[in-house]
Amino acid sequence: MKTIIKNGMVVSPAETYEADILIDGEQIRCIGRNLADEEARVIDAAGKYVIPGAVDVHTHMDLQAGSSRAVDDFYDGTVAAACGGTTSIVDHMAFGPKGCDLHHQLAEYHRLADGKAVIDYGFHGVAQHVDRGILDELEAMAEDGVPSIKVYLTYDFRLNDAEAFQILKRMKELGGVTAFHCENHDIVEYCRRTCVETGRTDPIYHAKSRPNLAESEAVARVLSLARLAGDAPVYIVHLSCKESLEAVRDARRKGQKNIFVETCPQYLTLTEEKYLDPDGLKYVMSPPLRTASDCEALWEGLACGDIQVVGTDHCPFNFHKEKQLGKDDFTKCPNGAPGVEERVPLLFSEGVLKNRISLNRFVETVCANPARIYGLYPQKGILQPGADGDLVILDPAAEWTITHDKMHSAVDYTAYEGMAVKGKIDLVMQRGRIVAENGAFTGERGAGRFIHRKCYGAE
Ligand code: URP
Ligand code: ZN
Ligand code: ZN
Numbered sequence: 001m002k003t004i005i006k007n008g009m010v011v012s013p014a015e016t017y018e019a020d021i022l023i024d025g026e027q028i029r030c031i032g033r034n035l036a037d038e039e040a041r042v043i044d045a046a047g048k049y050v051i052p053g054a055v056d057v058h059t060h061m062d063l064q065a066g067s068s069r070a071v072d073d074f075y076d077g078t079v080a081a082a083c084g085g086t087t088s089i090v091d092h093m094a095f096g097p098k099g100c101d102l103h104h105q106l107a108e109y110h111r112l113a114d115g116k117a118v119i120d121y122g123f124h125g126v127a128q129h130v131d132r133g134i135l136d137e138l139e140a141m142a143e144d145g146v147p148s149i150k151v152y153l154t155y156d157f158r159l160n161d162a163e164a165f166q167i168l169k170r171m172k173e174l175g176g177v178t179a180f181h182c183e184n185h186d187i188v189e190y191c192r193r194t195c196v197e198t199g200r201t202d203p204i205y206h207a208k209s210r211p212n213l214a215e216s217e218a219v220a221r222v223l224s225l226a227r228l229a230g231d232a233p234v235y236i237v238h239l240s241c242k243e244s245l246e247a248v249r250d251a252r253r254k255g256q257k258n259i260f261v262e263t264c265p266q267y268l269t270l271t272e273e274k275y276l277d278p279d280g281l282k283y284v285m286s287p288p289l290r291t292a293s294d295c296e297a298l299w300e301g302l303a304c305g306d307i308q309v310v311g312t313d314h315c316p317f318n319f320h321k322e323k324q325l326g327k328d329d330f331t332k333c334p335n336g337a338p339g340v341e342e343r344v345p346l347l348f349s350e351g352v353l354k355n356r357i358s359l360n361r362f363v364e365t366v367c368a369n370p371a372r373i374y375g376l377y378p379q380k381g382i383l384q385p386g387a388d389g390d391l392v393i394l395d396p397a398a399e400w401t402i403t404h405d406k407m408h409s410a411v412d413y414t415a416y417e418g419m420a421v422k423g424k425i426d427l428v429m430q431r432g433r434i435v436a437e438n439g440a441f442t443g444e445r446g447a448g449r450f451i452h453r454k455c456y457g458a459e
Contacts, residue, residue, distance in 0.1 A: 001025065001432055004035050008045030008393060010383055012052075013364035021050065023389035026431035030385050043427065045393050049359070052367040052383050053087025053390030053430060054344050057124075057374050058237055058262060058311030060336065062112045063094045068322040068334040070315050071410045074116040075445055077314065077340060080408040082119050082435045082443055084341030085425045087390040088371070088380045088451060090122040092150050092179075095157045099129065102137045106146060110450070117448030118441070119430055120388075122376070124179060125149040127167050128157035135170045145452030147176040147375055150237070153218050154185040154286070165225045172232035175455030177260070177373060179235040182218035182244070183210060183287060192331050201329040203280030207272040207288035215287050216243035223251040223259060233258040233456050235373065238313050240267040240287040242297035249306060258456075260373050262309040263298050265339055265346045266415060271295065281323040282413055284333040285313065299356040308369045310347055314340035316411035338411045342402060348394065349421040375453035389432040398424035406439060 005021040010031060020035035021028060061077040063070040072080065074091075081089055091113070093105040102125050109123045125141050127134065127149050138149065151167055152158045159167070164180070171178045191209035195201065200208070219236055226234035239245065239261050248261055266285065271292050274283045283289055301307040315336025317323050326333020344366055351357040357365070371381025379388050400406075402416040428436040435443030 002037055002040035003389070003432060004037060004040045004042050005045050005050055005391065005393065006042055008048050008050035010050045011359055011363045012382060013360050013368045016359055021383060021391070023429070023432045026389055028383060028385055028387050028389050031383065043393070047397070048426060049394040049396060050383065051363050051392050051394060052381055053392060053428065054085045054366045055088045055370040055376060055381050056081060056086045056312050056314070056340055056343065057090040057309065057370040058264070058313050059089045059091045059340055060094070060313070060315040061091050063315055065094065065334050065336070068317055068325070070336065071318055071322070072314070072316050074113040074121070075118065076408070076410040078118045078121065078448055079441045080341040082428055082430070083408045083439060083441055085344035085392040085394070085428055086119065086340060087428065087430045087435070088120045088376060090124055090148070090374055092124050093126045095126060095128050102134060102141050106141065106144065114450065115446040118435060118443045118445060119448045120380070120451050121448050122146070122374070122451040122453050127151050127159060130159060130163035130166050135166060138170050138176065139174055142174050142176055142455060145450065147174065147453055147455045148179060149176065150179040150181065152181045153222070154181065154183045154188055158185055161221065161225060164222065165229060168226050168229040168232040168234065172229055177233045177235050177456050179237050180222045181237055182215055182222055184214040184217045187214045196329060196331060203284060203326070203330050204272070204275040206284050206330040206333070207275055210286060210288050212241040212243045212290065212294070215241055216247050219244040220247040223247060223256065226259070227251065227256050231257045233260070235260040235262065237262050237311070238267065238287060239263050239307065241290045241294045245297055245301045245306060260309065261307045262311045263302065263307050264311055264313050265343050266337060268295055268298050269346060269350050270415065279319060281326050281330070281333050282319050282415060283337060284323065284326060284330060284335055285315070285337045286335045299351070302351070302365060303357045303361065308365065309373065310343065310365045311370065312339040312343045314338055316409055318412045320412055337415050338409045339415065341407050341409060342414060342416050344392070345421050345423055345425060346416065348423040353396070353422050373456065375455060376451055380451070389429055391429050392425055393427040395424050395426050396422070398422070400424055408441060
């Protein structure tokens with residue numbers, strides 16, 4: 001099957017230009033003016049932007065978190081992703097049984113995703129303890145297409161500094177990336193305990209018990225460990241506040257290399273006042289929502305390139321079910337919120353059309369940079385000959401309102417209910433097949449493929 005996308009404005013991190021795109025089979029064959037091919041179906045994109053299929057490197061499909069399980073499996077979650085313009089995800093594995101090796105969770109995640117995902121997918125490993133066996137196994141994980149691993153500094157299977165340092169060192173030797181959830185566990189636990197002991201159990205205390213400085217202290221510490229490990233590639237997930245961004249800037253000012261930073265739409269567009277609403281439990285996620293001045297700092301960081309990636313941390317629990325575990329005590333509420341479908345339109349509308357970031361930066365942060373950092377580039381994240389035929393046609397003029405009934409996740413709410421958005425996704429293509437059109441899923445269960453990712457820097 002051949003397709004020509006005609007007359008669109010093609011967007012890359014570097015430029016925006018009018019061109020046609022010829023997709024032959026699964027890949028882009030050429031990009032140019034006045035392309036023609038008798039066998040090709042033609043899709044008119046005049047007046048629209050054509051961007052690469054977006055890449056979301058922070059999702060949690062089918063995540064088991066304590067007694068609750070995230071409600072999107074790899075089918076529902078990737079249908080939602082596809083409808084929102086995302087054609088590749090790299091999912092963060094859940095913790096496995098105590099003491100399990102890295103391949104235990106890799107096998108489990110292949111079982112969860114293979115035959116279900118409707119878009120292409122990869123996995124990040126998760127380090128839940130460190131010993132010689134785990135350090136040795138990192139190489140086999142990279143060979144198996146998983147050259148990245150996540151370390152949590154809080155939650156049950158958090159690592160201590162020495163363990164995190166060993167992972168950073170070994171990942172550097174292998175050319176892999178270590179991702180970190182940064183929060184100072186002891187401080188957060190102390191604050192949470194104190195809140196509960198003093199009867200402050202409403203959702204707002206979720207935010208109050210996880211202060212900005214508890215995050216930024218952990219960010220600064222992780223950056224020091226990465227520096228000690230020889231500027232090991234380090235990726236800070238879901239950075240949410242200005243103090244953390246300052247810690248990143250400080251490290252870079254001192255010359256540290258290989259630091260990558262991700263934020264998420266919720267930290268750019270929502271604030272902690274949400275916790276005061278009757279449905280405040282919907283927003284219980286870690287780190288928590290912050291203040292308007294944090295949002296502003298993050299937009300500035302995104303605009304100037306200090307933040308490289310916008311991921312989602314998509315981790316949905318139903319408000320009327322799992323989230324209600326926290327109705328009398330926020331510490332019992334499963335952490336996480338949906339967002340995989342909302343990311344691309346939200347960032348375009350709130351970022352590009354409100355002049356906070358350029359169109360090219362938008363494409364860089366939701367498509368190219370995540371692909372580059374995590375070894376999917378240039379197969380993914382860019383429109384160029386030889387790349388996969390993954391693209392999105394975006395109508396910049398269409399206006400709509402985000403409501404739950406338009407979303408495709410299995411969860412019972414959207415965190416952005418009622419938000420007016422300009423810019424609508426007309427069509428989404430993966431490897432030459434249309435997987436979403438006019439807000440409806442048109443793809444196929446199990447059509448997504450595992451992406452065998454390369455090490456950092458290898459193209
Ligand atoms: O609250 C969150 N973010 N839940 C998902 C797991 C994580 O910390 O990324
Ligand atoms: Zn996290
Ligand atoms: Zn996460």
